Structure formats: C-alpha cells, structure tokens
Amino acid sequence: MVTTETVQDPQSGLQEEYIESQTADVFSLFKGGKDELIPILQKTQQKFGYLPEPAMKKIAKFTHIPESTIFGVATFYAQFKLVPLGRNVIKVCRGTACYVRGGAEILQKVEERLGIKAGETTPDFEYSIETIACFGSCALAPVVVVNDKVYGKMNVSRVDEILEACKETS
Amino acid sequence: MHFQDIKERAISQWETMQNSPTPRILVGMGTCGRAAGGEDIFDTLSREIQDQNIKCDLIQVGCIGLCYAEPLIEVVKPGKPSVFYGNLTPELTAEIVKDYLAGDDPRPDLALGTRGEGTLEGIPKLFDLPVLRSQVRISLRNCGNINPESIDPYIANGGFQGLERALGMKRQEVIDEIKQSGLRGRGGAGFPAGVKWQFCYDAPGDTKYVICNADEGDPGAFMDRSLLEGDPFSVLEGIVIGSYAMGASVAYIYIRAEYPLAIQRLVSAIEQMENYGLLGENIMESGVDIHIKIKEGAGAFVCGEETALMASIEGSRGMPRPRPPFPAQSGLWGKPTNINNVETWSNVPIILQNGADWYAGYGTEKSKGTKNFSLAGKVNRTGLIEVPMGITLREIVYEIGGGIPEGKELKAIQTGGPSGGFIPTNLLDLSVDYESLAEAGSIMGSGGMVIMDEDTCMVDTAKFFLSFTHAESCGKCVPCRCGTKQMLDILEDITNGEGRPGDIELLEELAQSLKNSALCGLGQTAPNPVLTSLEYFRNEYEEHIFKKRCVALHCKNLVSFYILPDKCTGCGKCARKCPVEAIAGGKRMVHVIDQSKCIKCGTCFDVCPSKFSAVVKVSGETVEVPSEPIPVKKKEKAKE
Numbered sequence: 001m002v003t004t005e006t007v008q009d010p011q012s013g014l015q016e017e018y019i020e021s022q023t024a025d026v027f028s029l030f031k032g033g034k035d036e037l038i039p040i041l042q043k044t045q046q047k048f049g050y051l052p053e054p055a056m057k058k059i060a061k062f063t064h065i066p067e068s069t070i071f072g073v074a075t076f077y078a079q080f081k082l083v084p085l086g087r088n089v090i091k092v093c094r095g096t097a098c099y100v101r102g103g104a105e106i107l108q109k110v111e112e113r114l115g116i117k118a119g120e121t122t123p124d125f126e127y128s129i130e131t132i133a134c135f136g137s138c139a140l141a142p143v144v145v146v147n148d149k150v151y152g153k154m155n156v157s158r159v160d161e162i163l164e165a166c167k168e169t170s
Numbered sequence: 171m172h173f174q175d176i177k178e179r180a181i182s183q184w185e186t187m188q189n190s191p192t193p194r195i196l197v198g199m200g201t202c203g204r205a206a207g208g209e210d211i212f213d214t215l216s217r218e219i220q221d222q223n224i225k226c227d228l229i230q231v232g233c234i235g236l237c238y239a240e241p242l243i244e245v246v247k248p249g250k251p252s253v254f255y256g257n258l259t260p261e262l263t264a265e266i267v268k269d270y271l272a273g274d275d276p277r278p279d280l281a282l283g284t285r286g287e288g289t290l291e292g293i294p295k296l297f298d299l300p301v302l303r304s305q306v307r308i309s310l311r312n313c314g315n316i317n318p319e320s321i322d323p324y325i326a327n328g329g330f331q332g333l334e335r336a337l338g339m340k341r342q343e344v345i346d347e348i349k350q351s352g353l354r355g356r357g358g359a360g361f362p363a364g365v366k367w368q369f370c371y372d373a374p375g376d377t378k379y380v381i382c383n384a385d386e387g388d389p390g391a392f393m394d395r396s397l398l399e400g401d402p403f404s405v406l407e408g409i410v411i412g413s414y415a416m417g418a419s420v421a422y423i424y425i426r427a428e429y430p431l432a433i434q435r436l437v438s439a440i441e442q443m444e445n446y447g448l449l450g451e452n453i454m455e456s457g458v459d460i461h462i463k464i465k466e467g468a469g470a471f472v473c474g475e476e477t478a479l480m481a482s483i484e485g486s487r488g489m490p491r492p493r494p495p496f497p498a499q500s501g502l503w504g505k506p507t508n509i510n511n512v513e514t515w516s517n518v519p520i521i522l523q524n525g526a527d528w529y530a531g532y533g534t535e536k537s538k539g540t541k542n543f544s545l546a547g548k549v550n551r552t553g554l555i556e557v558p559m560g561i562t563l564r565e566i567v568y569e570i571g572g573g574i575p576e577g578k579e580l581k582a583i584q585t586g587g588p589s590g591g592f593i594p595t596n597l598l599d600l601s602v603d604y605e606s607l608a609e610a611g612s613i614m615g616s617g618g619m620v621i622m623d624e625d626t627c628m629v630d631t632a633k634f635f636l637s638f639t640h641a642e643s644c645g646k647c648v649p650c651r652c653g654t655k656q657m658l659d660i661l662e663d664i665t666n667g668e669g670r671p672g673d674i675e676l677l678e679e680l681a682q683s684l685k686n687s688a689l690c691g692l693g694q695t696a697p698n699p700v701l702t703s704l705e706y707f708r709n710e711y712e713e714h715i716f717k718k719r720c721v722a723l724h725c726k727n728l729v730s731f732y733i734l735p736d737k738c739t740g741c742g743k744c745a746r747k748c749p750v751e752a753i754a755g756g757k758r759m760v761h762v763i764d765q766s767k768c769i770k771c772g773t774c775f776d777v778c779p780s781k782f783s784a785v786v787k788v789s790g791e792t793v794e795v796p797s798e799p800i801p802v803k804k805k806e807k808a809k810e
Binding site: 079080 | 201202204205206237238240386387388389390391392395396427428429465466467468469470471482483484485486487488489544546547548552553584587618620622626631634635638642644
C-alpha cells in the first residue's frame, strides 16, 4: 500500500479555504446525524477524489463523532481512499468467473507493466491499480475497467493496448 | 388521480404502442449489454434510422438474460412476431436496418429467434431454443420486455395489482399469503419469508423497519443487478407490500456502490412511484404511509450479513454482532427489522397478484417457485437464468448453458460463491433445491453458478475463495480472522509445491472449528469451498502434496516446460521471446530450457509455432531431453 510518506501528494498544497468551501458544500446536504457518516464520506470523496485528513477533521466537528471513529469507518470500507488515486484507475475484476478465465494472469501483467501492485499508485500519479470483488458482468469475463470504460473478454496480450489507450486520452 | 385511472391510461398507452403501425426496436442496455457494446448499437440504430428516414421507436430495456449473445436487439414490426438479433456489430446492425426495417427480409442468418404470435420462415421461436425452453420467468417476468425507466409499462403489465390487493387485506392475511406460497429467502439461506415476516409483525413496538439487501457481493453473481436494472418497480412494489404487512413506515435499500446504473434506476423509479401516489404518504388513498430510502454500500463483502448491514446503515463499521437478539426483535436502531434480498422482494407482488397457490404450483415440495442464477465461467451460454426449483444441474449446464467450450470436460459446478461449495460431475442429476444442494455440501446461495472445466485446479480455486473471505473478514472474531489466514497459508504451501503430509488433516480440523465457532455467516461458511473440494477432489490435494503434481497444469510451481528434441526445428522463436534467457539453442540446434532459470511464464509454450508444437507443459514428471543443444536431426529437416 502506498502511504502518504512515500509519495508526493499532488494535492498536499490544498488550501484551507478550498477544503472549507468544499466540505461546506457537502455539509449543506446533511443534518449531521450519525447515520449520515458514510454518505458524507462518499460525497467528500467525490469532491477531492480521496479523503484528505483536514476534511475528515471537519466531518468530525460537523457530526460530533470522534476523529478516531471516522478514521475507523474510512479504513473499513474498500471504497474510501486516504491517498489520491492516479489519473488513470485500472480496475481488475477478481470475481470467480474472471478468475477461472484467467483474471489473475491479467492482474499480474498489469502489475508488471506499471511496476506497482494492486492497491498502489505510480509515483507520478498517472496510474492506480485496484481489484474489484465482482463487476457483475461475468458473461464478459475476464473484465478490466479503465476509467469507467469496460473491457470485456480480456486477455494478457491486450493489456498493452488498454494502457496505450490511457496515454492517448490523458 | 386514482390508481384505477392511472392503470387504465397505462394500459391504453401500452396497447396503442403494441398495435402501433410504427415499428420499434428494443435494445438491451443493462450493464453487460452496455459493456458488450450496446451503446454503439443504439447509436448506430439512431443514425441509420435518421439517415434512411425510417419511422421507428427505439426503446432501452434491461437484460433478457442472454448475456452470451450481447449486444442484443429485438425488432418489432406490426403484424409480425418480433425478431431477436444477437452478437451484433455496428455493421450487422446497419444491415438489419436496411434489410428488415426498410425492406422485408428478416435475415434468418442473423436472427436468434422470434417472439409473439406467428412465425417467420427460417427463424425458430425464441422460447423453443434450448437456452430458454426450460426456464420459467416469474421474478424476471418484465426484464427485457419493458422500459425499466418508465412506470407506465410496468403498470400496464400487471404492476401494482399485488399492492392494490394487499392494501385491501388485513396485514396478517398478507403474511399468511406469503407463508402459504412457500416463498423462501433467495439470499441463500432459504428461511421461509412468511415466517420471518411474522416474527417482525409479532415483535412489540410501533416503529419497525424493512430492508432490501441489494449488497450483492458474491463474486460471480449478477442476478440482483440485472433484476434491479431490468425491473426496479417489481422489487420496490414487493418492499411496499412487505412494509405494509409488517407495519413498517420506512424501508431501506442497501445497495452496493459498484452498481451505479441500478441505483440510478431505483432513484428514478421511487420518484415516479411517489408522483403516482404509490409510495410516500397515503398510498393508494389507503391511509398507509411508507417511505423508501436508498443507502449506498461502500465496499465490504461482510455487509451482506444482516447485522453487519444494519451496522453499516447506522453509519458504523460494518461488523456483525452475535444473534440473538435477531433483527426481528432488535434490528436497525434496536427496532424490529426484517431483511430480505432483492429476488425475494421481486417475487412478492406476483404472489399477491396471482395468489399463493399459483406460486406454490412451481418447484418442489419444500422449495417452491423459481430461482435466478447467473451462469458464468467455462460454459458456452453465459447469462442470467430463472429456472423452476427441482431442475437438475445437468439441464442447466448442458441444455441452458449449451455445455463446455472447446470440447473440454466439465469438472465441477460452484454454487453459493465463497460460502458455497463445488459439486462434482457425478452429482449432475442433483435436483436444484435448498435441501439437495445442502446435502451435497454446497448451498443454494444467492445464485452465482460458476462452471469449471478440466483446466481448473480445485486446490487453487479453493485457495481463491479463501483468499477472498480472508481479505473480507472484518476481523472481529478470532476464528475467522486467524482461521482463514492459517487455512490460506496451508493452501498456498500446497499450491506452491511445499505441501507436507498432515496438511489435509490440519485443514479439515481448522475448517471444522471455523465452521463451529465463527461469529457470523461469513466465517461459518468460509471453509465450505475447502471442505467440498476435499470431499470430492481429495486426490488433487494428495497429488499436489505427495507427487508435486497439478493435474490441471495450473499451479505454476508444479509445472515444467520442456522442448521435445524430435519436434524442435531450431527456429529460435522461443529463445528470442524468453524473458529470462533460460533457453539455449542456436541455428538448426534443438533448443533446451535451463530448468533452474525458468520462471514458468509459458511464453515458449505460447510462441512455439503450432506446426511444430515442440514445447510441452507437464506436472509431476520429467521429460527426457538433451542437457545441451544438439543439432536438429537431418530427417526432420528433410520432412520440412
């Protein structure tokens, strides 16, 4: 797992006012109830692409939930990121149907090509690799999703092709 | 507006559309339809129709379940049965527009089948095809037939008549109807739904909650996604009926965030129901108030467990708690709560509409009705299927699924995802019902059915499931947190060729204690893939451990590659492609792999031209080859 210590956070220079205004936008949609914590975290992540620490502190104040509890919830669910993701997110399905059709080999190839492991981001913040439990598109197994574009019936030799496609769009 | 008026208007709109002289095309636009290129097909159709100035309505529908044939369209021309076309490309789509829509040639060469009255020469009836012949569509009754984004077609096809009837009945009568239908929980465990409703109804307290579990987390399962995308109204109507029966005024749908299209359709469906007075305050002027709220999950498999799911709705880490108290007594915020899964809810309206006896007419004595499965893996026709309980696995795999691709042998059928087990081929005639599957050591589960062929290593697949449950274990109870880890370590050793005598016994011991002592369903069922593979495929474990052999040639550390001297022509392709320079050779020399350098990537195996097929992949044996490159025999050269 890449931690904030080992990479340069491109958004580490987030201005206090920026965080203030973005979180205020989020809070305006909620009352601050305890049951709203997960939706608040989801909306916050939509704003920043991840959960910056100062934003989580503001959530604690807003909901009157201890910071430690918020950190506990944020680290429990796979959806929440404490570090920003790369510009291109490559999601490899690790569902059963994908697995029996060679999903593991595809993940391995993507990891080799990018030099990072699943769950990590390249130091230049170009790419992140994630694994997803199941996309529910098992008929197209194995499946890789790159920035929300679905590549079905994948094979190892098409990995380069999809990475090239990322370059063209970015 | 009264429901009666809404219904009449919807029916007259529907009939106008059915009898319309304008042809229409239904395009499958579920998640898999889109992923397979459905949007391209939709765009092509819009463009072609405009360019050629043809009058035609385009309608997006959900998944009809023939995922193997996506992208899929249905062309309806007045006075004719509709025609389905599958595996489309933009080019083929343009041809169909030109030949059938503009012209009168239905292109039997491209058509899958027809639906509706009448026949077209050269095209079979869709529901006579083996893939659909034995299916019974109750839960999926509307999927692929109606536009899931609009409420009127649902109403015109009998929607909300179940709710209308329920609201005219006493709450207890509704519960009795569900009991009598024999409907059992479709989330996997199969607890009788009516009995569960009764517990919640009987529990003291004015505030009660109803939850729809749409946290479909089993890898290899997509039934609930397809259902929510293809017919959100049936699920919502079921929830409203259940909420009324149990006396709940607020219901939650807990749905995984990975299903954005399903969420979008639910949101839109809820809004339309509210506008028609079918949800919210004073539903159908009955004085009953019911609200439905959507809660998006945040990615945790364990949240499919009911107590964990409720913790997640409350805003906490989704960790389960011991039962009792059961949710029916003390659930969400300590109030009586009932949880059923998506498919269970979708069956409720039609049971109320057609009556319990009608529903109980399908299925077996103890397992009534139908079950949805997502058929995937090594099978020719993958897709979403709905079959009557009691059908055999053989019918599902060979008739509906069309058998195994590339003429390979079926090895096992996996049901129930990480909580289920493997069923071997000698049990192919097993009846698909809750009891029979449990007896075989697996479970019905929520409906994932993954087919495995001879290339699948059972030890490795058991390891795959265990690595999943290990990663998804919430860590609260020791047996699950540590037990899955220990079992996974042993399985890793075995698949890496480091298995030791005694490993199998140790695995069994760990599996039993995990089964008996884990806090929740995730941990209790986590050993099932290991236990069933040990029961039916024990020889594979033994071969991995004692002979260092993987019969499926899958486990990397147990396979070796050799170049056969009498087949190698010294072309040098393998040596050039080898990433670690483990192959020695030279022009017209028989190439040799240095086994100590080989990383078993299989590149040489893949690149060796098929006319030579000189590279072999073996496990647990050695092949006699020269130790150093030798000249290629002259005879072989002459043959060339």
